[in-house]
Amino acid sequence: WVLWAITRAYPDKLNLVLEEEKSHPSQPEQSHGIFGNRYVTLILLLVVLITVTHFFLDNIFYGLAQLRFKEKEELASFIGLFTALVGLVTLLCQVGLSSHLLTRFGVRAGILVLPVVIGAVLLLLAMTNFTVGPVILAFGLAATAKLLDYSLRDSVNRSSLQTLYQPFSAARRAHTIATMDGVVEPLAAGLAGLTLLMLDNYFGLAPTQLALPALVVVIGWLWVASDVGKRYPAMLVAALRTRRLGQADLSLSEPSSLAAVTQAIHDPNPAVALYALNLLQTADRAAMTQLGPALFAHPASEVRLAGIAQIEASATNTPQMHVLLAGLVEGDADLDVRGAALRALAVLYPEDAEELAPKYLHSGAWSMRRGAFDRDALEWP
Structure with a gap:
């Protein structure tokens, strides 16, 4: 009592x-009492x-x-x-x-x-x-x-x-x-x-x-x-869309939690997708490989750029990722995305660097020329 x-x-x-x-004042948590x-x-x-x-x-x-x-x-x-x-x-x-x-x-x-x-x-x-x-x-x-x-x-x-x-x-x-x-x-x-x-x-x-x-x-x-248990995934997706969870608040070791975050990456709102991607920084390489197609197919270029940076930082250099990055280099509509994918290819797959650099060195787009070099290996400023 x-x-x-x-x-x-x-x-x-x-x-x-x-x-x-407090970092998300525009997304208050809806509450009508604890129950x-x-x-x-x-x-x-x-x-x-x-x-x-x-x-x-x-x-x-x-x-x-x-x-x-x-x-x-x-x-x-x-x-x-x-x-x-x-x-x-x-x-x-x-x-x-x-x-x-x-x-x-x-x-x-x-x-x-x-x-x-x-x-x-x-x-x-x-x-x-x-x-x-x-x-x-x-x-x-x-x-x-x-x-x-x-x-x-x-x-x-x-x-x-x-x-x-x-x-x-x-x-x-x-x-x-x-x-x-x-x-x-x-x-x-x-x-x-x-x-x-x-x-x-x-x-x-x-x-x-x-x-x-x-x-x-x-x-x-x-x-x-x-x-x-059936309602848990939907509740987690709703929480992700309001962006009120921090990385320390969420464990992705449980499959339905990982599935909910993966679903949030498909959200057309770039802010929600980027938020979910940030929460996935602790995911393992296998999870990042599986998320590659979803990241690179997102309609917002900033999400695709963030996905490329995430893949590069996690050193995910599987054969499947090679195919996905090469597809972005050749076919993405955004030149910045193509340049970032080109750089990721050079970093993750050094054996491709010698072939890629001459091919895009004289490209008309600066982002493509910049992406043709691995600045760590070639000391590119």
């Missing part, structure tokens, strides 16, 4: 405008459902653990070993799984993997209510769900949630994350506690029976996660 009161009483203190955002659009509301619901599921799994696990281990010493010993195992698996997921999964499959897969695996285990656990079997079977399923929840929630799921905030400016992102962590999660925990208390006191549900309402929550979690 105190955190909620602070955010309501001092919104001007929390909504700090960073220097980076003023469906995308943010979906993230709120996602956080609530993740938190509620976590406490349901806790209740199921510890309830079955008490049935499995009758002695307090046995229970304490098992909890200690299990906690150590959770820490080890979480570390392995953080180091080896999280970044690999996001890089290969994207943010949508990242936020879906946890509810999918937990939902599958809860379904099996719920089925034990209709069969006769030893307690150890249900307990094993509950322990598996608990292990998956802790290890994947603090690795893959957390990284995916952080990626979902990328369409926000730095100030709004900080405000939203603080609200989610400081207000929404505690309220969701309280909601989960009240729900579990009611199910226990008024309905008398056993630990295995709690798997049924938990499964309903996970189904809602799956629906919300799928929807917000």
